[in-house]
Amino acid sequence: MAKDKTAYVCNNCGQESAKWIGKCPNCGQWNTFKEIHIAPETSKSIGEKLSHGVMGYANKNVPQALNKVSSTEEVRIDMLDAELNRVLGGGLVAGSMVLIGGEPGIGKSTLTLQTLLKIDKRMLYVSGEESPQQIKMRAERITNVIPDNIIILSETSLERIFAHIKNVNPELIIIDSIQTIATEAVASSAGSVTQIRESAAALLQLAKASNIPIILIGHINKEGSIAGPKVLEHIVDTVLQFEGDQHYMYRILRSIKNRFGSTSELGIYEMQQNGLRPVSNPSELLLTDEPKDLSGIAISSTIEGVRSFLVETQALVSSAAYGTPQRSATGFDQRRLNMLLAVLEKRVGFKLMQKDVFLNIAGGLRITDMAMDLSVISAVLSSNVDTPIETGWCMAGEVGLSGEVRPVSRIEQRITEAEKLGFKHIIIPRNNAQGLDHKFGIAIHPVGKVEEALRLLFG
Ligand code: TYD
């Protein structure tokens, strides 16, 4: 038997190296290189042996002229879940491999199982973590009628899984989770980078050869970098991240890589007693129902993916108890908060140097839309001067370093959403106001500078 070769792989980004290095040249992280054993059989041959040998699929890859390649649309499977379909880019592409990553307990198995329960196809659910009884109990929480087209398999050996796939002949395969699967071809234990890479690569070969889509479930920890999903990102076609705060019932499904769709898409769910409920109107969750006269709250008209919704920004400014003031942001980029606070100091003349500033986006949501800037600044100021913003007001606008309010994308959609939810006033960037020809039933206040917005809100 040929001797095992070793290589080093970055846990964070999957970069490979022949020798150990302290700092990853690709992602810049320190101490992320881990030794892996490369089997004498490369991953390609494991996959090939299994999908061509065991499964009997012919290798279809032959050189062909580009202009002869058929460019028909991909075949997509309707997942019967509007949120999931949108995040996937319009359904699950045949022959694709999708990774659903997330912290343990967030609801990955629940989301997958409740989707399977609706789809009328022969499916193989391979669980390396739970017994068939546990999966049955979960299914019973979700529905009273369990269809007969879902085949459950408790198995962790890749070779045996392939043998069962051949017998079951499924139209969709789920692997829960990839960290529990191991192939005999490599010596290291299940969950190691080597095993995850080899097993996933072999499954990918199967997906491509057979055109059966495969959904992999993968655990990540708080830092998002435990061996696995990061390494897998290179291998799979689509990476969906399932995230949320354990203390809130809302869950966000985010697309972070998609060979077959946009990566700015977002699906929102609410965890209930009987599974995850798709939330088609996110504003319903993100705004607290009754209007309240509290300082430190500003409402922003936000867009994530293709959807607009209104979200509450909450800020608390208080005198720093210790020498160095604290700045903390939940659901918003901390560095961006620091930048906005500097703008408030320098351009608007508010002294926040000796103050603690806490910022929170309601609902445990993480927002990346730059148009949040204006509401962050307004919420901070509202808390600082202890003056509530009048109900019925909302805003959207990016703030630049000199305190200018910069234009944002799709302003009409933001205004329409605010109007739909009964808001009476919206502050928007002046440069966005020019092209607006619609008649809106909401008062529009264009501003060019942060000061103008603050004058409108606080007089
Ligand atoms: P699970 O899907 O097992 O998480 P993961 O696969 O990501 O580890 O879901 C875990 C949590 O969801 C668990 O704490 C119980 C809860 N849950 C509900 O609240 N309602 C339900 O209908 C189900 C099935 C689970």
Ligand code: MG
């Ligand atoms: Mg699970």
